[in-house]
Amino acid sequence: MNLSIKTYLNKNTNAAPLAVFRIAFGVMMCLSIVRFWYHGWIETLYIQPKFHFSYYGFEWVKPLGVYTYLLFILCGIAAIFVALGFKYRLAIVTFFLSFTYIELMDKTTYLNHYYFISLLSFLMIFLPANAHFSVDNLFKKKSFNNVPKWTIDSIKLLLGVVYFYAGLAKLNSDWLFRAMPLKIWLPSKYDLPLIGDTLMHQEWFHYAMSWSGMLYDLLIPFLLLYKRTRIFAFILVVIFHVFTRVLFPIGMFPFIMIVSTLIFFDEGLQKKIISMLKGIFQYKQPSTNNTLKTNYTYQFRRPIVSLLILFFIVQLVFPFRNIFYKNELFWTEEGFRFSWRVMLIEKMGICTFKIVDEKTGDFFYVDNKDFLTSFQEKQMSFQPGFILEYAHYLGDHFSSQGHKNVQVFVESYVALNGRLSQPFIDKNVDLYREKESFKHKHWILPFNDEIKGL
Secondary structure, three states, X not given: OHHHHHHHHOOEEEOHHHHHHHHHHHHHHHHHHHHHHHOOHHHHHHHOOOOOOOOOOXXXXXXOHHHHHHHHHHHHHHHHHHHHOOOHHHHHHHHHHHXXXXXXXXXXXXXXXXXXXXXXXXXXXXXXXXXXXXXXXXXHOOOOOEEEXXXXXXXXXXXXXXXXXXHHHOOEHHHHHOOOOHHHHHHHHOOOOOOHXXXXXXXXHHHHHHHHHHHHHHHHHHHHHOHHHHHHHHHHHHHHHHHHXXXXXXXXXXXXXXXXXXXXXXXXXXXXXHHHHHHHHOOOOOOOHHHOOOEOOOOOHHHHHHHHHHHHHHHHHHHHHHHHOOOOHHHHOOOOOOOOOOOOOOXXXXXXXXXXXXXXXXXXXXXXXXXXXXXXXXXXOOOHHHHHHHHHHHHHHHHHOOOOOEEEEEEEEEEEOOOOOEEOEOOOOOHHHOOOOOOOOXXXXXXXXXXXXX
């Protein structure tokens, strides 16, 4: 066993796939930053709001006012440097830190693919993605034709986990036997050319999309790994992600996943891509020819491999932390994030907050629009952690305004995946006295239905 592991760790492969992946990753990330800026989302999401929802343990991460623009500039420049392979190690560390800081600034902007980018950029810190076809090669006059095979396999593994776990999450009764929430979303796409009127209102199509989406996520990693099915699998990847991009406003994520899939292809395709790029940019190989045939070797391989093993153990186990919480996961969302549960729920809620003087009983109601943007209010209305954090913000605000003995209560109703709305939060619990933690939130009222699944 130890011998086979050692043999695997000593196995090398061509560096071209890792170089192409580095370039594609850097370019896509730079375009994502430009797109975010172009649409004005830095202003609307991070600068205009009076209040920002925080991740537990990261309350200190806040937008930087107008300097938030500098943070995005830094992130974009780092992405360009990653693509070029210029000062690669510094560039990828800078990108990881800046992008993750952006992601942590406000919880309302959480998306699974933002989390994926943070994980991927962290992984790339420890990979020799600049070993071949990079600006660093020109300055150091050293280039490597081969890299350890496990460096490329680690990216494949992370992509496989994302897909496979997303498929496992779809093995639930709402997705498979009620076609929810696609039955809610797809009819709204009636204006799509050709298929809008003919398919989007058909119930059989809703079920077909649900089941095919589940099968796609579960099978695509294995189809990509097997050489005979790889081209077919890549065609499926392109069709699936282009179609989801047409149907849903999920930004650059479909294109990121498409180009990331190229890592599964053998060196032949990657070398053709590099040859094409060399012709475009007139790239010249380093003059020291005797280094072009050498294998890249790690100076600190054992601690790096140990760290990455721990990293993947966490990725394999962490998505299942919901088993430690009672009640329905889709209802309480305890353990829902960071688990690749993609597009599984449609929730709508309404929350009315009441500020009470504990001694006199005097009270008044809060107009949420005085404190939150419409997007923030929508996200807050059906997520318990948001509701608790906002209740503390209101309690602190009105206490600072001179109100005494402040209590904060909320009357809340939520509808989940097409069901009728029902009471969500115990209206008799003073949320200002409750503390955020990893413990079950006892003040979430029970779900009056059952969703079977993982």
